[in-house]
Amino acid sequence: MLRRKPTAITITPEDLISFEEERLRQQTIIDQAKQAAAANNQSAESESSAFTGKNYDPNDELKPLPGDKAKIVRTRDERIGVSRRT
Incomplete structure (x- = not known):
């Protein structure tokens, strides 16, 4: 392969x-x-607080409703059925 000299940038x-x-x-x-x-x-x-009378909290969407059961959080190993017993 042929090579050429690098281009000088000023x-x-x-x-x-x-x-x-x-x-x-x-x-x-x-x-x-x-x-x-x-x-x-x-x-x-x-404007939204003027209609509802309170401030809107965007984190409220992520909270479960009072009647809903809490979601069971499992680790990755539990989800795929692997146990790490020594």
């Missing part, structure tokens, strides 16, 4: 400045999106 100060400006612009866009999402979530929570 980075100029202008390249660094443009890179930093682009990175700052992208970070600003991300920060603005996070702030907008937080504002939307806060207004949505206040």
Whole structure:
């Protein structure tokens, strides 16, 4: 196989400045999106609490209802029927 010399890359100060400006612009866009999402979530929570009279807890969906039996949690070995007896 033939080989060629590696390509030399030179980075100029202008390249660094443009890179930093682009990175700052992208970070600003991300920060603005996070702030907008937080504002939307806060207004949505206040609207939902106005209807129900209490704050909504997203973890409530994961909790079993009072009448439901607790799910039996088994280890991987118990699920596949392997016992580790020594």
